[in-house]
Amino acid sequence: MLSRLLPPNIYEAVSSAFNLQNVYELRLRENKPLAINFGGKMYFVKNIKTSQNIICSSKDIEYVLLSASENSLYAVNNQICQGFLTCDGGIRIGVAGEHILTSSGETKTIKNISSINIRIPHEIKNCAHTALTFIANGGIKSALILAPPGAGKTTFLRDLANSIGQMSKVVNILICDERYEIANSANGKISLGVGQTADVISGATKKYVFEQGIRTLKPDLIICDEIMNEEDACAIIKAIRSGVSVIATAHSGSIVDAKSRSDLKMLLDQKAFERIIVLSSRNGPGTYEAIYNASLEIVYKSGEF
Amino acid sequence: MVVLCGAIVFLCGYIGYLFSSRLKDHAEYFKEMVNLCSKLSLNLSFLQNKLPVVLETSITNHKGDYAKTISSFCEKLNTGVNCGVFLPEYITDNERKTIETFLHGLGKNDAETEQQNVCNYKAVFQNCFEQANTKYAKNGRSIIKISGCVGLAIAILIF
Numbered sequence: 001m002l003s004r005l006l007p008p009n010i011y012e013a014v015s016s017a018f019n020l021q022n023v024y025e026l027r028l029r030e031n032k033p034l035a036i037n038f039g040g041k042m043y044f045v046k047n048i049k050t051s052q053n054i055i056c057s058s059k060d061i062e063y064v065l066l067s068a069s070e071n072s073l074y075a076v077n078n079q080i081c082q083g084f085l086t087c088d089g090g091i092r093i094g095v096a097g098e099h100i101l102t103s104s105g106e107t108k109t110i111k112n113i114s115s116i117n118i119r120i121p122h123e124i125k126n127c128a129h130t131a132l133t134f135i136a137n138g139g140i141k142s143a144l145i146l147a148p149p150g151a152g153k154t155t156f157l158r159d160l161a162n163s164i165g166q167m168s169k170v171v172n173i174l175i176c177d178e179r180y181e182i183a184n185s186a187n188g189k190i191s192l193g194v195g196q197t198a199d200v201i202s203g204a205t206k207k208y209v210f211e212q213g214i215r216t217l218k219p220d221l222i223i224c225d226e227i228m229n230e231e232d233a234c235a236i237i238k239a240i241r242s243g244v245s246v247i248a249t250a251h252s253g254s255i256v257d258a259k260s261r262s263d264l265k266m267l268l269d270q271k272a273f274e275r276i277i278v279l280s281s282r283n284g285p286g287t288y289e290a291i292y293n294a295s296l297e298i299v300y301k302s303g304e305f
Numbered sequence: 306m307v308v309l310c311g312a313i314v315f316l317c318g319y320i321g322y323l324f325s326s327r328l329k330d331h332a333e334y335f336k337e338m339v340n341l342c343s344k345l346s347l348n349l350s351f352l353q354n355k356l357p358v359v360l361e362t363s364i365t366n367h368k369g370d371y372a373k374t375i376s377s378f379c380e381k382l383n384t385g386v387n388c389g390v391f392l393p394e395y396i397t398d399n400e401r402k403t404i405e406t407f408l409h410g411l412g413k414n415d416a417e418t419e420q421q422n423v424c425n426y427k428a429v430f431q432n433c434f435e436q437a438n439t440k441y442a443k444n445g446r447s448i449i450k451i452s453g454c455v456g457l458a459i460a461i462l463i464f
Contacts, residue, residue, distance in 0.1 A: 004385070008385075066412070066413070067385070069355075069412070070355040070356065070357055070382075070412075071355075071356045071357070071382050071411070071412040071413075072353075072354075072355040072356040072357075072412045073412055073413055073414060073415065074349060074353060074412065074414060074415055074416040074419040075353045075354070075355055075356075075416075077415040077416060108415070109415045
């Protein structure tokens, strides 16, 4: 996929100097050196002939955006307005540029995109195995996964959906894939493994999925990424109180950090989740720090998947 | 001698038919471009499918020059290779520039701006179609008749 996404000169330099299997992200900034996250560490990518750092141009950025959108920016403008773009293979592209606002203050589009961050997902089979024993023991428990950016939350969530889908007791899962990151639905096809029993709603808000999805699809479990605000938290509480289990993620490094956020504090105080799993990238993405119960007592500490 | 004269009349008539066909193809080419704009516009206002999907769908069951143009443009999009887009010989320089600008501008804007662009180009292509169609209606049959008459005249002279 990267071969199609990147300009030929950049792809050549990256693929000849780095093993693509361990590339986590690529950062292209206009008139700045191309940076790569390889195995968790950042490097500048050098030109193989001149040994100079590769300097990215606006044309390189435009090339990536057009390739990622299959020359159809109109079809992804809603995503771009939210600051990201997803493409085949679950690759996520974060964008930074000048926002054009409507009269009501909403972003109409982003022009002059000057930076992009290409994040490449890595499917890790059974990475959620340890957590699964705490979540799926005696029925599916609601769980909150806390981790800082880049600690493997989405990978973990995807594997969890896949593992639950393979359980002997059929669990109807509804995946709320607001940012197309979990299942990576593209052109109507799901490109990443999310199990046999998952229904995927892509691009819709959590509010929609938690209200209409429950009514129409009657799930046993809803999986969603990144709780962002109190509206999300309220929708989750409502779903849990109506008997549907929820597994969600949030950006936070620890329980203490989570309690400093009003939305997460509301969820923790109301004991909405029976399990809280804290991940980090201390020993690589997906390092288990601890698993807590609803009363925030540790039930599992440390280890890796 | 009779066979030779018959062959000359047929040949001249056929040459006339070819010229006439070029005029007809010219008009039909722009008719297809107008149809493409309608399809793009419809796609933008509802499904918002990706551009290659819309373009490839638009040439299903088409074999003419229009299909060759779109097919070559799709290939360019898919491979990323900066090769030229096929344009038939009867397209004038101005029309060539218009078509190339239209195709290369596709997919580079948000839906609203894209819709406006497509509508503008639809009007341009409609105008090109009307001009080409008028030319065909005016000259198409005359060319065949004249060439047939020329063939007949040559045959009479030889005979």
